[in-house]
Every structure is written in C-alpha cells, then in structure tokens.
Amino acid sequence: MDSLVIKQHHSWKQLSDGYLSRTPLFQFILVSLIFPLWGAAASLNDILITQFKSVFLLNDTATAFVQSAFYGGYFLIAIPASLIIKKNSYKFAIMTGLLFYIVGCSMFFPASHLATYSMFLVAIFAIAVGLSFLETSCDTYSSMLGPKKSANMRLNISQTLVPLGDITGIILGKYLIFGSVGNLQAKMSVMHGAERIAYGEKMLQLTLMPYKYILIVLVAILVIFALTPMPRAKAAETGKQEEAKPGLSETIRYLSHNKRYMKGVMAQFFYAGVQTAVWSFTIRLALNLNSHITDSAASTFMIYSYIVWFVGKLVANFFLARYSITKVLTWFSALGTLCLVVSFTVPSMLAVYAAIMTSFFFGPEWPTIYAHTLDAITEKKYTETGGAIIVMALIGGAIIPAIQGAVSDISGSMQFSFIVSAIGYLIITLYFYFEYRFDKAHPELVQEH
Template identity: 35%
Template sequence: MAASSSRAAGRSPLPLALIVSLFFLWGVANNLNDVLIPQFKKAFVLNDFQAGLVQSAFYLGYFLVAMPAGIYMRRFGYKSAVVFGLALYGLGALLFWPAAQQGTYGFFLFALFVIASGLAFLETSANPFVTLLGPRESAARRLNLAQAFNPLGSITGILIGQHFIFSGVEHTPEQLAALSAAERAAFVAHETAAVQLPYLAIGLVVLAWGLLILLTRFPAVHAVEEGAVPRDHGALARLLGDRRFLATLAAQFFYVGAQVGVWSYLIRYVQATMPGTPAKLAANYMLVSLACFMAGRFAGSALMRYVAPRRLLALFAAVNVALTVFAVAVPGVAGACALVACSFFMSVMYPTIFALGVEGRGDDERKLGSALLVMTIIGGAVLTAAMGAVSDAAGISRAMLVPAASFVVILLFARLRGAVER
C-alpha cells in the first residue's frame, strides 16, 4: 500500500505545480522592493543612499542564510527546506503590519531581512527539487518552465505596488517643509499604511501555500536521496582554490548588483530625468522592463541552440555596457528606454553564469558551488547602496555608471572563460 501511494504521488502533477509556484512567489517579493524604494523615500524623506538600504537589508538576508539553508536542506530534505522558507517569507510579510503601525524605517528593513532569509531557503532548495520531481530526461525542461514563472511574479509585484501601494500623492520638498508637524505625521502614517494590506495578503497566501506543501505527499524516492551522507569533504577547498570558480563568483556578484541596481533606481531615474512624472506612471517603465526580461529568457534559450552560451553572454554584456553608458550620457526618455532595453540582455546572464560555474563538477562540488553562487546575491545589497551614494553625490544618471562597470566585468569574464576553453 505504501509503495502504491508513493508511485501515485510520483505520477501526480500537484507536487511539481506547488514547487514551480515558488518561482512566481519569490518574483513578487523581489520586485516589490523596486516599489518600496520610492515609497519609503517619499514617506520617510530619505536620500538615495538611505532608500537603497531596502535592497541592502534584503540581499544581506540572502548572503547570510544561503549556506545555512544548504546545510538545513542536506539534513532535513528539500520539502522541509521549502516549508521552512515559506514560513520565514510569510512571517516577514506579516511584520509589515506592526512596522507600519510604528512608522519605523528600521523595522521595515528587519521585515525585509526576514523575507529574504525565507527566499534564500526557497532558491537553494527549489531549483534542484524541480529537477527531481519527474523523469531525469525532462529535468531541464521542467526547470526552464519553472524559471519562466519568475518574471510573471515580478510583473505581478510591480502591478501590486502600482495599484495598491502608490497613492499618487507626491509633495515637493517645499510643500513638505510647509506642512505642520501634525500634517507631516499624518502624511507619513498614510504612506506607510499603504503597504499593510498588500503585505498582509501576501503573508497569508504564502503561509497557506506552505501548509499545502506540508500536507501534500511528495515522491518517497527523495527521502532516500536526501538522507545520503556527503563523502567528499574536500569539495569546498577545491572550489575556493579554483580561479575559474572564483571568477564565476565575481561575475555573478556584479551581475546581481547590476540587475538590482538598474531595476531599483529605474523609477527614480524616470522621475528625476523627466520632472513631473508621477510614480504610478514611472512604474510602467518597470513593467515593460520585466516583459523584456521575460522575452529575453525565451529568445536567449533559442539562440543558445546556435551560439555558445559564453559567446552570447559576452555579446549581451557588451550591449548592456553601451546601453547603460547611453543612459548616463542622454538622460530623459531616451535614457530610460535604454535602461528598459537592458532587461532583455540581462535575462540570460544569471543562469548562464551559474551554469558555467557548476558544469563538469561532482555532486558535492555542485551543491556547495550552488550555495556559494546564491550567496553572491549580496551584490544586490552592495552595488545598490553604492549607486545610492553616487546618486546623492553626482545625480541619478551618473549612478548608472555602477551597472555599466559591472557589465564590463561580466564581459571580461565571458571572454576570459572562452580563452581558457580554447
């Protein structure tokens, strides 16, 4: 009877559907940050560096928790890691309610850290889990399908922010200065309260999804595989002594920093270079960016049938260097359109760099390498804060030099990788 139940679970599409949905859920959380930055900047009267701490707190959670998540996954299994990650994600979302009640920016940053800690568990476990939920020969196809749901979640996050968080009330510095203390307090309370209901809904949905996964029977074969004890104790030392792998870590660090930086400050760039543009209208540029990102993933996958991945990576990185430099030189509508176009060419970078980093490695090196590559998401915290500092000192347009330099690093990585392979 038990064996029959296991086979039924293996044939059921429900386990795979539940795990694939996680790619959508973390896409929502990731890109809601792009809405929170201008929202908190307005509500708390922050400079660009301070507003950029939204991403710093978020991606610090990824950096600190990725390796513990990998260890937890080895000890307790994929399903347990997913459920634990969803619990943290849901808890962090629910913390937005008391954070808004207190009207404290630091409390919001802590809530974002908790959300990101949950996402670190999800990203570390969901990718390999999808490859195991079905026949081995179709693993790549399942993973590509799952990844396609990520930009859909990102678009949903922007739509939530555009229609349920942005109020449309935007004061100039002079108007803010003219407000009385009571009026100022009421404005802050109104703008911070705007995040309460959206994040409450997200938190409840995420916790319910975690409960559904907990109660769903998954194929029993994974319990055997998850319980295996790693036998290769020198894998980490070999990875850290491998210059090619260290170069991969650097490339991924700068890629994540560039992507997060461009998206985080796109709305701010539009409003600063096109004065009078409301945040709700500026958010449309972000929506088009995410549509370009999704289109780029499909186009990039198709092109890789004819072009080697590292060559396509180098080409796309070179194009993005030109686009970001153009956005610096020609601020305004043209520059904003260039930044939107960047998303198409960024689309293949993360998975291509990731694949180049772990290809040809043994099981333990692949698992540890994957955890280390997830840790490089800290680039989103470091480079976004750096962009904020540049913006405060020299303007938002010049801040785009930071992602431009990052794309140069990726271009060099791809070219050097090709030289080594030859």
C-alpha cells in the same frame, strides 16, 4: 549503478547522481510556482525605495539599505539553509523558507503602525531569510527534477516565471501603495511639522496592502506543498558517510580551489548587483528626468522592465536550446552593457527606455550563471553547499546599489550613477567571453549541450 531502489507508486526513477529518470510534471510545476513568489517580494522593494525616500527624508545611499537588508538576509542564511538541505530534504527546506516568508510579511502589520524605517528593514530582512531558503533549495531542486542533460533548461523554465511575480508585485505596489497619491516627494515637500508626520504615517499604512494578498498565496502554497510527495533528488551515499556528506570546511576548501566555480560566483555577484541597482533606481531616474510625472506613472516603467525581462527569457531559451550557452550570454551581456552606456550618457527620457531595454538582456543571466557555475563542481557531494554559495553571491544586490546610490549623492546625478551598473555588466560580459573561449578549447568538458 544507475539507480536507487525504485518506488513503484512513483512515475520517476531516482538515479544515483541525484537526477531523475524523468521529470514529475506536477512536482516540477509546484516548485516552479514558488519562483514568482520571490520575484514579487523583490519588485515591491523598488516601490518601497521610492516611498521611504519621501516619507523618511532619505538620500539615495540610505534608500539602498532596503536592498542591503534584503540581500544581506540571502547572504547570511544561504549556508545554514544548505546545511539544513544536507541534513533533511529539499521539501523541508522549501517549507521552512515559506514559513519565514510568511513571518516577514506578517511583520509589515506592526511596521506600518510603528512607522520607523528600521522596523521595515527588519521585516524585509525576515522575508529575505525565507527567500534565501527558497532560492538555495528551489534553484538546485528545479535543476535536479529530471534527466541531467536538461537540467539547465528546467532551471531556465522555472526562472521564466520569476518576471510574472515581479510584474504582480509592481502592479500591487503601483495601485495599492502609490495609488492616486501623485508625486509623493513633491506633495510632502510643502508639508511641515505634525501635518507632514501624520501624512507620512498614512502613506506608510499603504505599504501593508500588497503583503496581505501575498500572505494568502503563501499559506495556500505551503499547504499544497506539505501534502504533496516530493522526490529526494540527492546523490546516493557511497557507503562511506564522510564521502556522502563532507564537512563544511572540506567543501569550502574544494570549492575555493575550483577556479571556474569561483569565477562563476564572482559573475553572479556582479549580476545580482547590476540587476538590483538598475531596477532600484529606474523609477528614480524617470522622476529625475521628468519631474512632471507621478510616482504611479513612473512605476509603470518597471512594469515595462519586467515584461521585456520575461520576453528576454523566452528569446534566450530559444537561442540557448540551439547555440552555445556561453556564446549566447556573451552577446546578451555585451548588448546589455551598451544599453546601460546609453542610460548614463543620453540626457533625455531615452535613458529610461535604455534602462528598460537592459532588462531584456537580464533575461537568461541568473539561471544560466547558476547552472553553469554548478556544473563546474565535478564532485557532486559538494552540490548543496556550492549552490548555497552561489546564492550568497546575491550580496552583490546589497553592495552595488549602495555604491550606485553613493555615486548619485556625490555627483548629484542619478543618471550618471548608472555608470556603476554599466561597469558591472561589462565584467559579466568578459566572464562569458572567456568562458566561451574555454568551452571552445575544451569541448569535452561542456555539459550543457
């Protein structure tokens, strides 16, 4: 059986494996436009880390709690989100995510007035809950919105928009949060008592500004999404309800015995951690290596990072369409590792530019690991939960930056701490190298070409 009942008023045909006969362009664009929304939230964290360190007198380990709250939300909610997708629809899960995102952004209003680090972390966690729903649903949904043979390419196209959100977020932070403050840490280091507290509270008020604009966009997207008919994009039930919707324990048992799937989850864990750590501390690295630049000027390095990340995605898409996916990613990962070696060994601003160049090689990593790992699930009834667990691997974004922050505090060198990211990227390189060897030995199992 190749398809389900065809609805004549739709231009697509729903196939029994969950994919579509063709890609509905408007719906695909609408889903893809959600991708930059979580990019904006993630890049603003890099701004908040620098802001909070100065205002709350935090060490590098404590600043990493911003990412811990953010990616901890992903980890805790991914499975519940997948269960909601299984019982309802991708559309319902996406709208739920948008609502949580709206709530989280709204919480910056009281957080900026209460002026406590913990309240900001709660707001960031609430945003992450929404983003966990969005990524758990949108990553899989994007790959399903069309023929199976182009699933990886669709996800890479959608993910190509994420850097645009990151660039928007960092620009909003650069001008609305950092503004014309200069070097906040240097300025506040000479303040004491009530003067310091009052100035710190004034600076925290600035953190609210970017989220006002994000809220407007979120509400608009939510309304459009609610009014748009969306494909179901789920595998057909076989007539046996227990086969169509397996229990969580059965799914976990199947996935945990799938070695290639578990290796992919491990790779995603390290990738999420490395990307987050590099981006979290690039601004701090620049400020440490050149104490004369301002916070706003240092944040410009992150704009460069997101631009080369975007370019890296475009270049990767060119190679991924023509060569072995695992071979391309092996080279990208190896060259990214080399850049990070330069970042922690060369005692000059060249280390910052090497960290920026690493973002070029980040380009194809997340969507390719995601789709490649999802392809390792041969029983598609486990797809929703399998995708959720890959999203849960984003907990690496909470753990590895904390480790890198601790290494910075212990060694007294932010630059040396980049060795943590270099080791993580080396592990990813080895993953793709062995996957490439597996693909060469078993060409009949390669689904991506």
